[in-house]
Amino acid sequence: MPKLSLFTKCVILFAAVWLFLEFFIGGVWSVPLPASVIGMYLGLILVAILVHVSVEDDRFREFLRPIKETLADDKRRTRCTVLFVLVPLVMLVFTFSKVSTKAEAPASVRIAHPAPPDELTYGDKVIGPIQEVENPFRHLEKDDKDAFRAHAENGRRVYYQNCFYCHGDDLDGEGHFAHGLNPLPANFQDPGIIPNFQESFFFWRISKGGPGLPPSATPWDSAMPVWEDYLTEEEIWDVIIFLSEYTGYKPRTFGEAAH
Amino acid sequence: MNRLFAKKSFIIHIASFLLLPAIITCPLFAQGKSAPAASEAGNLLYIDKCGHCHGIEGAGDGDAAENLLPRPRDFTSGLYKIRSTESGNLPTDQDLFEVISNGMPGSSMPAWKGLLSEDERWSLVAQIKTYFDGFEEASRRVIDLSGKIPYSEESVAKGKTFYAELGCVECHGVLGRGDGTSAPDLTDESGFRSWPANMEHSWNFRGGSATEEIFKRFIGGIAGSPMPAFVSSFRLGLTDAESARIIALEDQDEMTEEEEAEYTQLEEKAYEYEDIMLRIEEGEEITHEEQNKLDEAMKPIFEKSWHLANYVKSLGREGRPPAAVGDKVLRSQYFVGDLPGLNDAAWSEIKEASYFPLVGQVVIEPRQFNPSIDSVTAKSYYNDNEAAFLFEWDDRTKTLPQADDETGETVEDAIAIQFPVKVPKSPSDPKPYFIWGGRRPVYLWHWKVSEPNKITEMNAKGIDKATVQASQSQMQVEGVYEDGRYRLWVKRALKTDDRNDLKFEPETFIPIAFSAWDGANGDVKTKRAISTWYSFVLDPVPSNKRFVYPPVVALISAGLLFGLRKSVRNREKLNQ
Numbered sequence: 126m127p128k129l130s131l132f133t134k135c136v137i138l139f140a141a142v143w144l145f146l147e148f149f150i151g152g153v154w155s156v157p158l159p160a161s162v163i164g165m166y167l168g169l170i171l172v173a174i175l176v177h178v179s180v181e182d183d184r185f186r187e188f189l190r191p192i193k194e195t196l197a198d199d200k201r202r203t204r205c206t207v208l209f210v211l212v213p214l215v216m217l218v219f220t221f222s223k224v225s226t227k228a229e230a231p232a233s234v235r236i237a238h239p240a241p242p243d244e245l246t247y248g249d250k251v252i253g254p255i256q257e258v259e260n261p262f263r264h265l266e267k268d269d270k271d272a273f274r275a276h277a278e279n280g281r282r283v284y285y286q287n288c289f290y291c292h293g294d295d296l297d298g299e300g301h302f303a304h305g306l307n308p309l310p311a312n313f314q315d316p317g318i319i320p321n322f323q324e325s326f327f328f329w330r331i332s333k334g335g336p337g338l339p340p341s342a343t344p345w346d347s348a349m350p351v352w353e354d355y356l357t358e359e360e361i362w363d364v365i366i367f368l369s370e371y372t373g374y375k376p377r378t379f380g381e382a383a384h
Numbered sequence: 385m386n387r388l389f390a391k392k393s394f395i396i397h398i399a400s401f402l403l404l405p406a407i408i409t410c411p412l413f414a415q416g417k418s419a420p421a422a423s424e425a426g427n428l429l430y431i432d433k434c435g436h437c438h439g440i441e442g443a444g445d446g447d448a449a450e451n452l453l454p455r456p457r458d459f460t461s462g463l464y465k466i467r468s469t470e471s472g473n474l475p476t477d478q479d480l481f482e483v484i485s486n487g488m489p490g491s492s493m494p495a496w497k498g499l500l501s502e503d504e505r506w507s508l509v510a511q512i513k514t515y516f517d518g519f520e521e522a523s524r525r526v527i528d529l530s531g532k533i534p535y536s537e538e539s540v541a542k543g544k545t546f547y548a549e550l551g552c553v554e555c556h557g558v559l560g561r562g563d564g565t566s567a568p569d570l571t572d573e574s575g576f577r578s579w580p581a582n583m584e585h586s587w588n589f590r591g592g593s594a595t596e597e598i599f600k601r602f603i604g605g606i607a608g609s610p611m612p613a614f615v616s617s618f619r620l621g622l623t624d625a626e627s628a629r630i631i632a633l634e635d636q637d638e639m640t641e642e643e644e645a646e647y648t649q650l651e652e653k654a655y656e657y658e659d660i661m662l663r664i665e666e667g668e669e670i671t672h673e674e675q676n677k678l679d680e681a682m683k684p685i686f687e688k689s690w691h692l693a694n695y696v697k698s699l700g701r702e703g704r705p706p707a708a709v710g711d712k713v714l715r716s717q718y719f720v721g722d723l724p725g726l727n728d729a730a731w732s733e734i735k736e737a738s739y740f741p742l743v744g745q746v747v748i749e750p751r752q753f754n755p756s757i758d759s760v761t762a763k764s765y766y767n768d769n770e771a772a773f774l775f776e777w778d779d780r781t782k783t784l785p786q787a788d789d790e791t792g793e794t795v796e797d798a799i800a801i802q803f804p805v806k807v808p809k810s811p812s813d814p815k816p817y818f819i820w821g822g823r824r825p826v827y828l829w830h831w832k833v834s835e836p837n838k839i840t841e842m843n844a845k846g847i848d849k850a851t852v853q854a855s856q857s858q859m860q861v862e863g864v865y866e867d868g869r870y871r872l873w874v875k876r877a878l879k880t881d882d883r884n885d886l887k888f889e890p891e892t893f894i895p896i897a898f899s900a901w902d903g904a905n906g907d908v909k910t911k912r913a914i915s916t917w918y919s920f921v922l923d924p925v926p927s928n929k930r931f932v933y934p935p936v937v938a939l940i941s942a943g944l945l946f947g948l949r950k951s952v953r954n955r956e957k958l959n960q
Contacts, residue, residue: 212945218938233811300745304743
């Protein structure tokens with residue numbers, strides 16, 4: 126196999142990054158990036174490539190060699206002609222697609238897990254500093270297994286009477302109302318959610334719902350209800366136990382969070 | 385003939401309806417696997433994954449059941465909607481496996497395919513069968529699908545005529561949107577309201593929208609629902625007209641003498657077939673000729689069903705449309721001249737309307753867990769002064785103001801289109817709360833069916849904090865209800881004098897959201913179907929720049945290449 130020239134390598138790298146952003150993230154992962162973001166990444170890659178090839182004179186010459194050859198070397202006549210047809214053609218198509226696409230809707234940037242307030246409350250009642258409050262029934266897991274089971278079972282009831290429309294039967298965020306919501310309901314089977322937060326964090330999220338979020342988390346878009354209007358404190362702690370028992374994920378504890 | 389006699393033969397007929405399908409389903413036996421024996425593991429899995437809806441004992445009374453319509457199936461009833469077996473029978477194991485795997489679209493029954501392994505799903509099939517006694521001796525014959533008539537325009541046209549003739553219209557409406565005259569009064573076997581399917585929203589068909597599935601629903605019926613098995617509209621040995629006539633006569637309380645004569649004559653004609661069927665029921669052997677005769681008589685019914693299935697298929701589409709087509713935006717197109725009115729053909733030039741899914745408002749009490757309106761679509765045009773909108777949504781009933789049966793509150797059909805009062809300048813700018821605002825107010829167009837040519841402009845700072853604007857701007861409005869669909873046409877100036885109104889400016893993205901009320905579903909105030917925020921934008925006025933810029937850019941790039949080549953060559957020459 127002939128050795129690839131530096132120039133070809135750079136072109137391949139650039140194309141690979143573009144394909145990855147456009148089709149892998151957009152297509153396979155289905156989170157299409159706005160054109161401006163893709164443009165930004167590609168700009169960065171271009172700068173990086175240019176910096177890389179221009180730090181040494183030799184390397185820069187090596188980089189430019191194929192370009193010079195194509196343009197000036199008479200032996201490369203056909204290649205030169207192809208270039209002269211191809212470049213204007215690509216530019217033509219590219220500009221045409223640019224000027225005929227319509228403005229894209231502004232992409233909403235949203236922090237899904239904002240920092241909670243310092244104090245945990247239920248209605249007007251102050252429960253305590255959010256870092257320190259623990260689930261008052263968690264200790265039963267060791268002390269009284271049956272009582273703990275009963276709380277988990279009560280949590281199950283709470284969940285299936287109130288939450289599954291959105292968060293889904295299997296706690297995977299795919300309830301029968303999920304398709305009409307944006308942002309989507311949280312997927313508790315996602316290993317990035319339950320293990321990363323303390324139970325008090327979930328208490329805050331459940332009791333204050335979407336409207337309780339700070340502006341960085343777009344509280345005006347979230348359909349998550351304010352559950353302190355419907356559920357007792359105990360029911361909220363119970364449903365948190367159910368979320369962790371059903372999925373098998375353990376929320377963080379205070380000690381871990383401090384690390 | 386007196387009435388008693390008519391009743392008696394009616395009973396015989398009912399018996400023969402039940403038999404009819406027994407013969408049309410040629411003795412094909414269920415294919416596919418059978419369930420393993422019920423196991424303790426299956427029972428535990430059932431309790432963990434299904435019990436909260438279907439009840440720990442399978443009686444359809446789990447914790448979640450109360451807020452769901454249709455209710456989770458009561459497995460002790462032995463009634464199943466999705467079957468490949470004949471009317472009045474139990475499903476095959478394979479049927480149960482399929483329905484557990486694929487779920488029941490349009491209801492809360494989830495698809496378990498991606499969540500449970502194949503073995504786990506089979507163990508659930510076994511578990512479900514334990515709740516009803518009849519599975520042991522159930523017939524395993526399935527409906528014969530071999531005579532499938534391929535989809536064609538011709539077949540669809542035939543299906544369309546049968547659709548009208550066979551009384552589908554009564555429930556499903558002329559265009560199949562579920563708005564037939566009987567639609568508001570239907571209940572399932574447990575007395576819960578049951579809405580006929582909207583054929584255009586075929587992604588909600590419980591058994592999926594494949595032609596074969598639709599066909600099976602006709603032949604096998606949808607047990608427990610008011611939808612009749614299609615075969616009950618036929619009498620073997622009679623023509624369609626004769627079948628219809630004899631059924632009509634049986635429904636009459638009294639018959640005149642001529643009618644009785646006519647009835648007896650028809651009965652005699654059909655007797656030969658009924659006799660064969662009764663003998664089958666009594667377990668007697670029938671001859672080959674008799675079997676052939678039945679098959680022959682049955683053929684047209686099967687053919688009709690295939691045509692009808694093709695027709696129903698033609699009304700729907702594959703899958704739920706993507707939300708607000710493309711990038712969640714309602715785009716208003718620039719229109720040269722006066723904006724089109726409600727019935728102008730110009731609207732159909734916008735090929736695909738933007739689709740906005742609606743879900744129940746389950747955030748603020750009183751909540752709506754079972755919305756009947758599942759989406760709104762919209763199209764829009766604008767010119768230099770005005771913008772026109774066409775909003776459409778399907779509602780099976782036109783409900784003028786009336787007292788709700790349950791709550792006594794005055795309900796009626798209505799819709800509200802919501803914008804923010806202050807349009808966010810950047811994506812990080814706050815919007816009002818998506819359910820009718822809060823601290824930040826929203827601007828609303830409120831339309832109701834009792835005043836079809838008027839929109840009330842309102843501002844709201846919360847779902848129950850809406851006020852009618854003191855000064856109402858001049859808007860032209862026309863709302864109509866046709867064949868199960870509301871069509872609302874609105875025209876407003878791009879700019880108004882009121883500062884609580886919104887100004888529409890080209891290329892500015894304006895958040896838009898919807899609320900819709902179906903009076904017949906008990907919707908009123910907070911009980912409604914809602915959407916989240918989407919965007920509305922006036923697309924830029926089309927210009928010729930797309931024909932000017934690209935060639936210029938191409939020429940420039942060619943020029944640059946030339947320049948580059950020249951300078952490289954010159955340099956090379958110098959170097960040599």
